[in-house]
Amino acid sequence: MSEAFTTSTARNIFYGGTMFFLLVFLALTYQTEQVIPKRDKREMLADPNVVAGKKLWEVNNCIGCHSLLGEGAYFAPELGNVVARLGSQEAVMAFIQSRPKEGVPGRRSMPQFNFTDQQLKEIAAFLNYVGQIDTAKWPPNIQG
Ligand code: HEC
Structure with missing residues (x-):
């Protein structure tokens, strides 16, 4: 039976397999391109508060303690769903604003960032956007 598996059979399996998986790859790439723009709610980036909030998120290194959609540090709670967890953007703003200046005695806690009202609005808008993805x-x- 071994002579039935010739060099040309091997070549055909190689070319056929390559072609098949290339087509599967292209089909999945096409499907991803169709679906991702709807899932990531790109239109919400038209809101300047969301964009400014992302900047604040970056320059204050929130990700140094928190994770966002699973990426980041595991010291503090996941924030991808924090608006849903705390109930509203206002509750997120109130939490960030209410952090004690000196921290919580005896442990590393959420710092006080002294954000202005506008900055609080921006960071909450950004976290709300992430929650809509x-x-x-x-x-x-919901604990994240
Ligand atoms: C030094 C670490 C640290 C940094 C940096 C940090 N946080 Fe936190 N954060 C915490 C900790 C710890 C908690 C849990 C509550 C507590 O102990 O104060 C928390 C809680 C929160 C909560 C409430 C989460 C919940 O589920 O109750 C929000 C919202 C939040 N942080 C937002 C932010 C934002 C926005 C930034 C960046 C501007 C940031 N944090 C930066 C440590 C940090």
Whole structure:
């Protein structure tokens, strides 16, 4: 039977397999390109508060303690779903504003950033935007 598996059979399997998986790859790439723009709510980036909030998120290194959609540090709570967890953007703003200046005695806690009202609005708008992204139900529970 071994003579049935010739060099040309091997070549055909190689070319056929390559072609098949190339087509699967292209089909999945096309599907991703169709779906991602709807899932990531890109239109919300037209809101200047969301864009300014992302800047604040970056320059204050929130990700040094928090994770956002799973990426970041695991010292402090996940913030991708914090607006849903705390109930509203106002509650997120109130939490950030209410941090004690000296921190919580005896442990490393959320710092006081002294944001202006406008900055609080921006960071809450950014966290609200992140919460609207369709992550296929991730994280699996509200605790994040
Ligand atoms: C030094 C670490 C640290 C940094 C930096 C930090 N946080 Fe926090 N954050 C915490 C900790 C710890 C908590 C948990 C509550 C507490 O202990 O104060 C928290 C809680 C929160 C909460 C409430 C989460 C919940 O589920 O109750 C929000 C909202 C939040 N942080 C936003 C931010 C934003 C926005 C930034 C950046 C501007 C930031 N944090 C930067 C440590 C940090």
